[in-house]
Amino acid sequence: MLRVEGLGKSYNDFVAIGDITAEFAAGKFTCIVGPSGCGKTTLLKCLSGLLAPSKGRVLLNGKPITEPPESMALVFQDYSRSLYPWMTVRENVAFPLRKKRLAASDRDERIEEALASVGLADAMDKYPWQLSGGMQQRTAIARAIAYKPEILLMDEPFASVDAQTRSDLEDLMLRLRARYNMTIVFVTHDIDESVYLGDHIVVLGSRPTTVKETLNVPLAHPRDQITTKSEPQFLELRSHVYTQIMRTNTAQTA
Amino acid sequence: MKFNRRQLLNLALELAVPAALITAYAVWAAPRNDIYFPPLQVILSAFVEDWLGAKVTADIWPSLRRLLLGFFIASILAIAIGLVLGTSRRARIATAPLVDFFRSLPPPALLPLTLLVLGVDDTAKVALIGLVCFFPVLLNTMAGVGGIDPLLRETARMYGIPLRDRILHVLIPGAMPSIFAGLRTSLSLAVIMMVISEFVAATNGVGYSIWRARRSFDIADMWAGIILLGILGILLNTILLLVEARLLAWHRGSRAAASRN
Secondary structure, eight states, rough: EEEEEEEEEEETTEEEEEEEEEEEEOEEEEEEEEOOOOHHHHHHHHHSSOOSSEEEEEEEEEESSSSOOTTTTEEOOOOOHHSOTTTTTHHHHHGGGGGGOOOOHHHHHHHHHHHHTTTTTGGGGGGGGGHHHHHHHHHHHHHHTTOSEEEEEEEEETSSOOOHHHHHHHHHHHHHHHHHHHHEEEEOOHHHHHHHSSEEEEESSSEEEEEEEEEEEOOOOOTTTTTHSSSSSHHHHHHHHHHHHHHHHHHHHH | OOOOHHHHHHHHHHHHHHHHHHHHHHHHHTTOOOOSSSOOHHHHHHHHHHHEEEEEHOOOIIHHHHHHHHHHHHHHHHHHHHHHHHHHHHHHHHHHHHHHHHHSSGGGGGHHHHHHHHHHSSHHHHHHHHHHHHHHHHHHHHHHHHHHHHHHHHHHHTTTTTHHHHHHIIIHEEEEHHHHHHHHHHHHHHHHHHHHHHHSSSSSHHHHHHHHHHHHTTTTHHHHHHHHHHHHHHHHHHHHHHHHHTTTTTHHHHHHHHHHH
């Protein structure tokens, strides 16, 4: 289980995160949603061990995280900059597996399965820059899945793709979630996305950031872009989160 | 290979200008009988006689050997040290004065010293050629490592990529476009340094041949040597460009893709 306790992060005088305490239940899909500029990416970098918090701590199964743990993978927002342009899609997915010293057949199977599950079986020998943005992000997701992490962190992964690709990728995440038993922490500024994807939602306020509310999403699985998004419960949750976030924004401007 | 019309036109243009210049020289020099500017066919026959015979092994090969040894040894060292300095801020700060001093020093200034210390044999020449090649590659490797997208390095850190793989598969390929810019500079400097060192102290080599031809007032031979140097320079550079085109195909592709978006 992943937990943050009294986490704060400041850069000199700039307080990015005030005080965050939250828990990310094992095997659950937790969305972190908040107004833009509220330090969501900073929080995720602290969770991943890439960034050391200024105060508080991040605990994985009770042990504090200081370096990126073996059991974690991270999908960045900027897919075009997180894939290695000198490696093919297959090589990109294979790269983190090198240190695992898997048998060649086992490794190839993992790579092929991961690429097939994101619908990229035919693009394995292409270079990332030969692919569309959505396909590049699928490659990054396949790389994370082939790694078989216990915890998958995602930093606004669909923020820079078009709307159609975005809903495709959202559905892909739901399928992957059902298929692999991972803890997923998904940062987004899109309220609909957080309600549609999450089992839990952590709503953040604006800077200095604190947790405004933690919600459960009781929507049934499997979810569907059209029917789920028109359920009264979905609409209710959506406007609830919306109000929470708008309130922080008005409080900030007032 | 298939050429389209524009490529053919470009190729024709590329060949036409030197051809025109050579013709102009031939027309200009033929009637003058100037000792310093001999007629074209005299230079050409000197070239054929000198450089397409025994001198290939007697002079061209020793020159090339010095040049390539200096270039390769220096490049490998410079890339290795550049990777360390490019990654470690502390190492960079510690070596900055040293690097700045040596790169500002014109390498020919070290010629007398290396001749004294290392003698007149090939070691001194290889060392000097290596010295000129070292700094462009070093500085470009450092810049290349520094210019690798931080997100690519964070990705490597996130997945716990071991140091060896990080160096071989992240740092070196990431810095490669910049390293090649350094290699191109170095290669042309290497040719310069080879010639200078052979002017001063050598018993064979292309530079030595030019110098000897000058001393014996064999002007056509001197011209032939100069032409050979030009051709060697073009050949070496072409080979380097071909290697680069092969190794950095991804770089051209990704840049082209980036400019389309």
